[in-house]
Amino acid sequence: MKANLKYNAAWLGVMVLGFVVIDACEFLGIINSFIENMLVTIGINIILATGLNLIIGFSGQFSLGHAGFMAIGAYATGIITQTLVTPIGFYLSVVVGIVIAIIAALIVGIPTLRLRGDYLAIATMGAAEIIRILINNLKITNGAAGLFNIPPLVTWATVYVFMCVTTIVTVNFIHSRSGRAVMSVREDEIAAESMGINTTRWKLAAFVFGASTAAIGGSLHAAYIQTIAPGDFNIMASIAILIIVVLGGVGSITGTFIAAIVLGTLDTVLQNFGTLRMIIYSLALILIMIFKPSGLLGTWEFSFKRLGSRQRKEQSVHE
Amino acid sequence: MQTIGQQLINGLSLGSIYALLALGYTMVYGIIKLINFAHGDIYMLGAFWGYFVINKLHFNFLFAMLSAMLFCALVGVIIEYFAYRPLRKSPRITALITAIGVSFLLENGMTYFFTANTRNFPQAIQTVTYHIGGIRISNIQLLILGTACLLMLLLELIIKRTKMGKAMRAVSVDPEAAQLVGININHTISFTFALGSAMAGAAGVLIGLYYNSIDPLMGMTPGIKAFVAAVIGGIGSVPGASLGGFLIGLLETAVQAVGLSAYKDAVVYFVLIVILLVLPAGIFGKKTKEKV
Numbered sequence: 001m002k003a004n005l006k007y008n009a010a011w012l013g014v015m016v017l018g019f020v021v022i023d024a025c026e027f028l029g030i031i032n033s034f035i036e037n038m039l040v041t042i043g044i045n046i047i048l049a050t051g052l053n054l055i056i057g058f059s060g061q062f063s064l065g066h067a068g069f070m071a072i073g074a075y076a077t078g079i080i081t082q083t084l085v086t087p088i089g090f091y092l093s094v095v096v097g098i099v100i101a102i103i104a105a106l107i108v109g110i111p112t113l114r115l116r117g118d119y120l121a122i123a124t125m126g127a128a129e130i131i132r133i134l135i136n137n138l139k140i141t142n143g144a145a146g147l148f149n150i151p152p153l154v155t156w157a158t159v160y161v162f163m164c165v166t167t168i169v170t171v172n173f174i175h176s177r178s179g180r181a182v183m184s185v186r187e188d189e190i191a192a193e194s195m196g197i198n199t200t201r202w203k204l205a206a207f208v209f210g211a212s213t214a215a216i217g218g219s220l221h222a223a224y225i226q227t228i229a230p231g232d233f234n235i236m237a238s239i240a241i242l243i244i245v246v247l248g249g250v251g252s253i254t255g256t257f258i259a260a261i262v263l264g265t266l267d268t269v270l271q272n273f274g275t276l277r278m279i280i281y282s283l284a285l286i287l288i289m290i291f292k293p294s295g296l297l298g299t300w301e302f303s304f305k306r307l308g309s310r311q312r313k314e315q316s317v318h319e
Numbered sequence: 320m321q322t323i324g325q326q327l328i329n330g331l332s333l334g335s336i337y338a339l340l341a342l343g344y345t346m347v348y349g350i351i352k353l354i355n356f357a358h359g360d361i362y363m364l365g366a367f368w369g370y371f372v373i374n375k376l377h378f379n380f381l382f383a384m385l386s387a388m389l390f391c392a393l394v395g396v397i398i399e400y401f402a403y404r405p406l407r408k409s410p411r412i413t414a415l416i417t418a419i420g421v422s423f424l425l426e427n428g429m430t431y432f433f434t435a436n437t438r439n440f441p442q443a444i445q446t447v448t449y450h451i452g453g454i455r456i457s458n459i460q461l462l463i464l465g466t467a468c469l470l471m472l473l474l475e476l477i478i479k480r481t482k483m484g485k486a487m488r489a490v491s492v493d494p495e496a497a498q499l500v501g502i503n504i505n506h507t508i509s510f511t512f513a514l515g516s517a518m519a520g521a522a523g524v525l526i527g528l529y530y531n532s533i534d535p536l537m538g539m540t541p542g543i544k545a546f547v548a549a550v551i552g553g554i555g556s557v558p559g560a561s562l563g564g565f566l567i568g569l570l571e572t573a574v575q576a577v578g579l580s581a582y583k584d585a586v587v588y589f590v591l592i593v594i595l596l597v598l599p600a601g602i603f604g605k606k607t608k609e610k611v
Contacts, residue, residue, distance in 0.1 A: 056412075062412070112592065112595075112596070114599070115596075115599060118352075118354060119550065119595055121354075122546070122547065122550055122591065123592050123595055125543075126591050126592050127592065129584060129588050130588050130589060133582060136581070137581050235543065239419055242416070243416060243419070246412055246413065275430065275431050276431060278423060278426075278427035278430075279424065279427045281423070282420045282424040283424060285416065285417075285420035285423070286417055286420040286421060286424065289406065289413050289414075289416050289417045289420065290402070290406060290417065293406060293409030293413045294409070295413075
């Protein structure tokens, strides 16, 4: 953390600048409610996909159940803010959602993370479906009809701040000692184990971390959209998050940002095409995957650190 | 006793549909390690083809099913050629996303061109219900069970007794070694897709006849459940897929009969997780030792 303080400060600057730019556009009326909706969706998708990228790209575990944890966060917010209609109620519900998601991730993760590859994907998908079916049949969640009229306690600014905070925490986790342990599990589980790394523990850590960010994304989704139903969190929702991760490049947080922005914009532009929209979307997906199999950015990451060291190198060459 | 017998019959009919679908998943996964998400949609195409030829061309049931199998085999080969073949060397997650893309394309393409309406499948065969010892069995249930068993037997013979079947087994064990002994990998994989898709096409026509209604999104849930069946049976194993299919079918009807129909999918996934934890490679799966 301390070693990266300079770069974290640089990123903080970028984030503040982004905030000011969006705020100015909002003030000048360039951003209407339609575009604001798109930006918020992109922001929530970035939170969700960053968490999933940590699980898939950095710990190498293939999870297909991200929407299940998102549902936990969304329903925690939906239920709590109906009685506690204050911002404090919202933040409390975020914390409750995270805690429940962590417990659920531990229950799901401890047995299933022994499985590998596609088997793990199917098991996590099954676990997420079980969560969804439970929500679908419980009284407190209002069954298949879902919850509506959730108080609008979230603005685009809240989503933006949450997006920045989760990204900074995730990236710092990746660049820490723990993050290197997680990545060593991805590279070679046996070698990592022989170096004294408790592979199960770090796999579980990444999984739980991802699940808690998914819960945050779900809380924001519930409070911004104001209507949630169990059908919003089915397998297709998990796959939609997976598509962002793979399209951006597995193991690249920068790629996740770009893919979320590209897909969000594409989705908004294609609204005009009506039913043709999904056909164009699926064709675009197939073509990008065929011509760019490693995703838009592969594992490339934008980094101030590298930028800085390159400049220093250039200076020393000139001297 | 009677209700148990009745549920057994219902479960076996449903299970044979899942088994036919699971065969396609298991063969494709066995040979190129791809979860072919579009498989459920090929089953949907099979059902629509049956609907079309029976209504418009007045085919009888047998020809409708055979032509649907042929049509689906062709579609499967085309999809493999255009969408999966260019990606054979790339990371597997990429191929998975492409398969999801193909699935979206088939679902939304059909919705776009033929609307999302549910339609009634033509009754090509008059339903006759037999009463045996208090159990109701319709001729359609018998037909489904019989056709499914016949097709599975045929498939087992193709894989075990023909030259192409031998090639398929060889490629699934070691593609490079298979190439060295003169097996054309591309032809073998295309053949595998054709076989699997033909099974899905047959399942589509049979389910149309059984449930009487088809729509462009009908392939989604059965597709995922059939994949679960293939995993339970041990992915890559043909008898395993059949067994898994029947197990899922029986389980679903049993849960429904107990009165927990709202939880039937949850029970299926729960059993999946338990089986994977006890037998990580499924019931008939090969255990692979890890080399250090």
